[in-house]
Amino acid sequence: MAKLQGFEFWRKTLKEARYVVAPMVDQSELAWRLLSRRHGAQLCYTPMLHAQVFVRDANYRRENLYSEVCEEDRPLITQFCANDPEVFLQAALLAQDYCDAIDLNLGCPQMIAKRGHYGVFLQDEWDLLEKMVSLANEKLKVPITCKIRVFKEVEKTVRYAQMLEKAGCQLLTVHGRTKDQKGAMTGIASWEHIKAVRQAVNIPVFANGNIQHLSDVERCIQETGVQGVMSAEGNLHNPALFEGRSPAVWEMAEEYLEVVKRYPPCTLSYVRAHLFKLWHHTLQIHQDLREELAKVKTLEGLADVSKQLRLRCQVQTGNILSNTLPFPHWICQPYVRPVPKETVTNGNIHASVLKKTVCQKRALEDCDGSADTLSKNKQKKRSRNPKKNFCPEQKPKYIKCEQCGNPKGNKCVFSLCRGCCKKKAYKEVADCPSNHLCVHKPHTHWRVEAVHAVVSTYCVHSC
Numbered sequence: 469m470a471k472l473q474g475f476e477f478w479r480k481t482l483k484e485a486r487y488v489v490a491p492m493v494d495q496s497e498l499a500w501r502l503l504s505r506r507h508g509a510q511l512c513y514t515p516m517l518h519a520q521v522f523v524r525d526a527n528y529r530r531e532n533l534y535s536e537v538c539e540e541d542r543p544l545i546t547q548f549c550a551n552d553p554e555v556f557l558q559a560a561l562l563a564q565d566y567c568d569a570i571d572l573n574l575g576c577p578q579m580i581a582k583r584g585h586y587g588v589f590l591q592d593e594w595d596l597l598e599k600m601v602s603l604a605n606e607k608l609k610v611p612i613t614c615k616i617r618v619f620k621e622v623e624k625t626v627r628y629a630q631m632l633e634k635a636g637c638q639l640l641t642v643h644g645r646t647k648d649q650k651g652a653m654t655g656i657a658s659w660e661h662i663k664a665v666r667q668a669v670n671i672p673v674f675a676n677g678n679i680q681h682l683s684d685v686e687r688c689i690q691e692t693g694v695q696g697v698m699s700a701e702g703n704l705h706n707p708a709l710f711e712g713r714s715p716a717v718w719e720m721a722e723e724y725l726e727v728v729k730r731y732p733p734c735t736l737s738y739v740r741a742h743l744f745k746l747w748h749h750t751l752q753i754h755q756d757l758r759e760e761l762a763k764v765k766t767l768e769g770l771a772d773v774s775k776q777l778r779l780r781c782q783v784q785t786g787n788i789l790s791n792t793l794p795f796p797h798w799i800c801q802p803y804v805r806p807v808p809k810e811t812v813t814n815g816n817i818h819a820s821v822l823k824k825t826v827c828q829k830r831a832l833e834d835c836d837g838s839a840d841t842l843s844k845n846k847q848k849k850r851s852r853n854p855k856k857n858f859c860p861e862q863k864p865k866y867i868k869c870e871q872c873g874n875p876k877g878n879k880c881v882f883s884l885c886r887g888c889c890k891k892k893a894y895k896e897v898a899d900c901p902s903n904h905l906c907v908h909k910p911h912t913h914w915r916v917e918a919v920h921a922v923v924s925t926y927c928v929h930s931c
């Protein structure tokens with residue numbers, strides 16, 4: 469049977485999906501996808517998988533795709549990061565029987581993607597992208613799709629989208645933020661860019677960014693003319709977003725835990741991270757249970773903490789509304805990132821407000837891209853000394869190490885200095901004192917990356 473293309477693919481295979489759950493490392497796993505589908509999501513993406521590892525490691529394939537096969541979990545798009553046409557094709561061939569399309573991640577802005585040379589850092593390599601997409605389009609039996617970030621210039625973004633379309637991309641997700649809009653500088657996504665792309669290409673387009681309520685979905689579709697919208701953080705904090713509901717947190721948490729039990733195995737750290745996000749506002753108040761949630765080592769333990777949070781919410785009388793939240797803290801609601809303390813102009817931190825240590829100057833250059841223009845020698849020198857490449861968004865600070873008392877804490881962003889932190893070898897996300905994904909956690913993507921790239925010192929998600 470001929471492969472469906474573009475709008476026909478969207479209509480027939482994706483059943484005109486409008487409500488889409490984003491690819492999310494460690495978070496768009498099978499159980500979460502099933503929960504989201506029960507509450508209105510019409511299409512889901514797997515977390516980003518590393519093409520190279522997928523090709524060479526049968527366990528990785530089994531753990532991340534083959535063991536997650538489930539009839540109810542369709543339509544499904546498998547996402548890869550890759551930077552080699554052949555490797556991408558081989559990975560996609562091994563995945564295509566388990567999903568409805570293969571997506572190429574061209575949007576990841578994290579430093580790890582920069583070092584691994586994938587995601588948004590391929591944004592300027594149009595010849596390479598053209599080869600990757602056209603080869604996949606030619607050889608795969610399922611369509612190839614791409615997820616991109618925008619350039620500052622609308623016109624360049626449009627040419628970029630047209631290039632991908634011409635290469636054979638059958639559906640495009642446009643995240644309306646630039647490469648630099650990440651971490652504390654995430655800010656608002658530009659629907660203007662998305663609208664311009666929608667008007668310029670003849671394939672379906674999904675809009676990504678600024679989706680926290682069902683009303684945002686309708687407004688986005690109206691303003692941009694896209695076929696569907698994709699949500700990541702909005703969905704993590706309210707999996708019933710696409711139903712236009714804001715349920716009690718425990719309703720979602722308990723249903724999620726039930727799905728996790730029905731479809732094992734689900735990595736404990738994923739479950740814990742989901743509970744942390746769902747209970748985010750309540751945990752600000754019940755700090756003791758925050759610690760408990762971080763410590764427990766079993767699914768039953770996590771369920772028990774969630775139940776205790778529910779009981780506390782249900783008996784609570786006073787102090788139910790915080791000054792800043794639209795709903796009581798136990799209602800699923802958008803999480804709005806705190807505004808950075810530093811003044812931000814045009815997406816760049818005002819350099820004057822940062823202490824200009826050598827590390828921070830380097831980090832700034834790294835984040836605003838000016839490091840790319842450094843001489844080859846300088847770049848080489850820097851990559852040999854990765855410890856100095858701190859990301860300013862993570863605000864590396866000198867803090868007293870809780871364990872050894874070192875007043876400078878080895879510039880560690882966590883509350884233990886790197887030396888102590890290493891010794892402790894955190895096993896789970898939440899074991900890490902700041903609840904970040906600690907680099908010392910045996911985390912698949914970090915382990916994988918460590919083979920190719922220098923392990924850096926800040927968390928996976930907020931950079």
Ligand SMILES: Cc1cc2nc3c(=O)[nH]c(=O)nc-3n(C[C@H](O)[C@H](O)[C@H](O)COP(=O)(O)O)c2cc1C
Nearest residue numbers: 490491492493495515516573643677678699700701
């Ligand atoms: C926890 C988390 C993990 C993510 N992992 C991926 C990923 O694997 N692949 C990808 O293309 N984008 C990933 N993203 C980015 C989202 O897909 C999305 O583009 C971004 O969060 C903007 O959407 P939002 O404004 O709805 O959050 C991730 C985002 C979050 C919050």
